[in-house]
Amino acid sequence: MSDMDFKAIIAARAALELQDGDIVNLGVGIPTLVVNYLPEGREVFMHTENGLLGVGPTPAPDHVDPDLINASKLPVTQTVGCSFFASDESFAMIRGGHIDVTILGALQVDTRGRVANWSVPGKPILGVGGAMDLLIGAKRVIVTMSHTDRNGNPKIVEECTLPLTADRNVNVVITDLAVFKVEPQGLVLTELLSGATLDEVTAKTGARFDVKLVETTTG
Amino acid sequence: MSDMDFKAIIAARAALELQDGDIVNLGVGIPTLVVNYLPEGREVFMHTENGLLGVGPTPAPDHVDPDLINASKLPVTQTVGCSFFASDESFAMIRGGHIDVTILGALQVDTRGRVANWSVPGKPILGVGGAMDLLIGAKRVIVTMSHTDRNGNPKIVEECTLPLTADRNVNVVITDLAVFKVEPQGLVLTELLSGATLDEVTAKTGARFDVKLVETTTG
Amino acid sequence: MRNKVVTKEEAVSQIRSGSAIMVGGFGQVGTPLLLIDELLRQGQRDLTIISNNVGEPGRGLGLLLEHGRIRKAIGSYFTSNPVVGQHYLRGEIEVQLIPQGSFSEAIRAGGAGIGGFYTRASAGTTLAEGKEQKVINGQLYVLEYPLVADVSLIRAYRADTLGNLTYRKTARNFNPVMATAGKLVIAEVDEVVSPGDLDPESIVTPHLYVDFVVQRGMM
């Protein structure tokens, strides 16, 4: 499976989590691809923490406005009915619970559904960005990530070895192999993606999880 | 001396405290009269806590805009270069030290220059408004009030019997009889107004004060 | 595209007895009088009203008070309606008084996910009694907690059908900040326009804060 394939699978599945009318904040990486997989007719409103509600698709190269970027610092467009605001107001929206869903990448997820995604081992900590605010503020948090790291090691682990981003658990974890819902008791495997088997997912997951498989919707 | 006269004397003297370019917030009562006595050519910007920087004079009755009032809930106009903002932003300006001068009325002033102006004895406390925020936030606070109450009792007292509005002292106290600057050691009488004598002011003042008279500029 | 415009009957029917309701306006300027009248008509009672003032005798929130619908009022200046004092002295209404700047900031905190904030306003005064105080950089601060509501009734000028809002002059006052702090937000507006008709740079309340829009002058 190519790198693009696995990202597409994750993004397509994540798109199904978005409900009509949702206010959505997308993190860097795979999350930015989610907009490409929205079901026909589903209207969601994209928020970016640098101050825009109503982020539109990537512009053609000759239509780039240098003053119009998303939180990944990539050029975007604005939708009809959008609004601009300052960073402090944007984070007031985030912390205040006005964002319905945020989709974020992660380096590790623990058995309780808590994530580590801001600090890389062995490197000085020089960036945190808005991840901590999004994690504590968004009504629902969806994590999208590859099931294992580039060395094949599980990213879903009993306890994160990297520092946690928040003490709050996320709601859904979507990888190229599986979907986990986070219930009060911890991770629950609900779907297998990409033709993965339960044995394969179990082997590649470093944390306990319950299994309550429902019908797979993609992959 | 008529009621109007004494108010005019106080307002005229208070107007001299305003410097060119000052951002000024005027409280209810005598302070609202200060604008009528600004020296020719002195440009000040009037702020009102209900959300306008650039309050203009009272409109003619047939030019009243029902959506345009000051903090005393009286109709006003807007000046060229004004801006509107919400109450939380307006008080951010006040608390944050962005108002150069506020002119407020008071019920009592103590020997250290602290004021009581929000709670009337024997009545339930049902209003505080923005006085506490203005007192702690404005760079300079000027108090304008009659020298004595309607029974002839001093309003400048050793210790306020009414609850204080803030633990901060004000900068200048202007009455119909005198001007006091508030120095670290306490009240300093700097001017006599309305032809008052030092003996008269001493008799009508209930607090210790130093005397460093300068040339009287009005009255 | 979603359309948040509904009738006043429909919007107000979402409010239950016993609710905490924020109501915008300074005096009667920027007060959602249509929504208040409908609330009076529908009969919800046992309300906690969070509003700077409680209307005037026979008008706005004053009507709700006179009909015994208000159990508690939280705000900064109730003195302007003498009926509040009468009800208070008869023990028919509970009153919580906060300096106007702390009041608007507490509402902002409620909408912005701030757990509490320190302000100099009221520090060292009787109004701060029973509140946590803290010395920061040698100055005394009071800890104020956020205000939130079940419902916010606000008054705006223009809305688009998505729920983006603009305001008019000093009718803005507490409305934008209250729009951030209610679980359900109903905006009474003069005019409804299409998405795109409001300048994205000039929208004061982005649509994510607003649940229903009620147009004045519509049946």
Add this chain to the structure above:
Amino acid sequence: MRNKVVTKEEAVSQIRSGSAIMVGGFGQVGTPLLLIDELLRQGQRDLTIISNNVGEPGRGLGLLLEHGRIRKAIGSYFTSNPVVGQHYLRGEIEVQLIPQGSFSEAIRAGGAGIGGFYTRASAGTTLAEGKEQKVINGQLYVLEYPLVADVSLIRAYRADTLGNLTYRKTARNFNPVMATAGKLVIAEVDEVVSPGDLDPESIVTPHLYVDFVVQRGMM
């Protein structure tokens, strides 16, 4: 009428070595590049920079960094400029990292006279170590203190000669809030207009926050 428009040389000459300087912008969007270049030219050093990012290699604040002018950086995301990491590892720059929402809120607090505020962001994480934490309504919050600066360098779109400002699209970001928290505020703008030319309902930064306006493209 007062006119705050000056040359970049005049404005930047007010800045002393050793100053704490807030600099607007997210990435390079909304960054006052002209003012930064002039600061580089004039040679002020030993600066504390309060900015979300520290530019890019060879551009914006990155230039100041490479020339050894920055002693300390306070912000949320320095990872985008690898030069920050090099200087940090060589001990040439001190770094203080804050979640982006807490960063923008701390600046707002600085401008709004708030002594400190509680946020859930970073609570229970390693980034909160050494900070005061408090349980409010059963949830863990971190106490963050305000950020203020000697100077704020901001980038706006239009200014009038009084200093009222508007912004353009996502170039707004941290600029309006930083305009509230600097003792001296210098705005770099595309266009200067007369008072009254900006809609009073759409002014984002009222003139009381602004000391100098520098127009791009002027000598």
